[in-house]
Amino acid sequence: MAEPPITLRATFSDTVRGGNLPITRVVVHATAGGQGYPRESRAGVAHSTALYFAGGQAGGSAHYIVDASGAEEHCVPDDVVAFHAPPNQGSIGIEICADPSYTRDQWLSPQVWPAVQAAARRARELCDRFKLPRNRLLPANLLAGQRGVCAHVDVSNAWRQSTHWDTGPNFPWPEFMAEVNAAPAPVPSPVPSEEDDMPQAVSAHVPAGGELVFAFPPAQGGAAGWGRAWLTVIADRFGREGGNVSARIAIRGGDGVWRAAFGRDMTASLAPGTPGVIALNPGDNAAVFSDTNGDIGACVEYAKA
Numbered sequence: 549m550a551e552p553p554i555t556l557r558a559t560f561s562d563t564v565r566g567g568n569l570p571i572t573r574v575v576v577h578a579t580a581g582g583q584g585y586p587r588e589s590r591a592g593v594a595h596s597t598a599l600y601f602a603g604g605q606a607g608g609s610a611h612y613i614v615d616a617s618g619a620e621e622h623c624v625p626d627d628v629v630a631f632h633a634p635p636n637q638g639s640i641g642i643e644i645c646a647d648p649s650y651t652r653d654q655w656l657s658p659q660v661w662p663a664v665q666a667a668a669r670r671a672r673e674l675c676d677r678f679k680l681p682r683n684r685l686l687p688a689n690l691l692a693g694q695r696g697v698c699a700h701v702d703v704s705n706a707w708r709q710s711t712h713w714d715t716g717p718n719f720p721w722p723e724f725m726a727e728v729n730a731a732p733a734p735v736p737s738p739v740p741s742e743e744d745d746m747p748q749a750v751s752a753h754v755p756a757g758g759e760l761v762f763a764f765p766p767a768q769g770g771a772a773g774w775g776r777a778w779l780t781v782i783a784d785r786f787g788r789e790g791g792n793v794s795a796r797i798a799i800r801g802g803d804g805v806w807r808a809a810f811g812r813d814m815t816a817s818l819a820p821g822t823p824g825v826i827a828l829n830p831g832d833n834a835a836v837f838s839d840t841n842g843d844i845g846a847c848v849e850y851a852k853a
């Protein structure tokens with residue numbers, strides 16, 4: 549995906565194109581407009597907040613604003629520094645129309661959750677476009693120079709340049725990060741079938757820097773009678789500059805011993821779109837580790853003996 553067009557340009561931001569590069573983090577905010585639950589999140593607030601940013605009265609700005617209608621405003625080009633969570637350079641701010649005092653139940657309620665989902669979709673797209681790990685960052689991670697997704701409060705606690713505490717203590721991080729990491733369906737797999745003798749597939753997405761272990765046979769496949777399996781690993785869309793994506797892949801046999809799957813260093817260099825296929829033996833587990841320069845999709849197919 550490419551950057552979406554600007555909908556309403558915020559007034560109070562930097563102006564230098566490219567000045568925000570390289571992007572190192574996505575910072576999630578709550579607008580804290582004082583309207584309370586659930587008015588703060590309702591349809592139209594993203595637009596009214598964007599109008600506020602554009603009107604010259606606001607002392608800050610953010611790149612994106614989302615509300616519970618799913619509407620999104622884009623107010624500052626991604627490569628321009630916006631003033632949302634200092635130090636701002638290298639970060640992209642997403643404002644969720646919400647109050648940081650929301651309870652967990654309120655965050656997860658139908659009146660608010662679609663705004664969280666919309667923010668997660670944008671965070672995911674930004675992580676993918678700027679090659680950021682889809683990981684949550686805490687202040688220690690930020691200070692260590694790690695890249696990923698955090699809240700305004702994490703930036704505040706790391707560098708003490710702001711006292712803002714959004715997105716607040718009850719923000720549903722597990723659910724949000726699950727949405728950020730929600731698997732697309734990029735992995736070629738056989739057509740699912742209810743028939744026992746047809747190959748079945750378990751697909752998953754391994755984000756950059758992530759790892760995943762497949763058990764074989766998969767739990768839902770039953771304990772006995774599964775005779776053949778293949779692990780298919782395919783570089784997803786995000787090979788850096790179109791180059792290969794490297795993955796480390798290991799197979800753990802029924803004896804519990806890990807062995808290399810490709811070559812002696814367990815590293816496969818995968819050209820985007822070209823799958824690597826490994827035959828598995830009954831009882832094998834397969835582990836896939838994505839290196840930091842791109843995402844991969846992984847799929848285990850298995851069939852009855």
Ligand SMILES: [Zn+2]
Nearest residue numbers: 577700712714
């Ligand atoms: Zn904030």
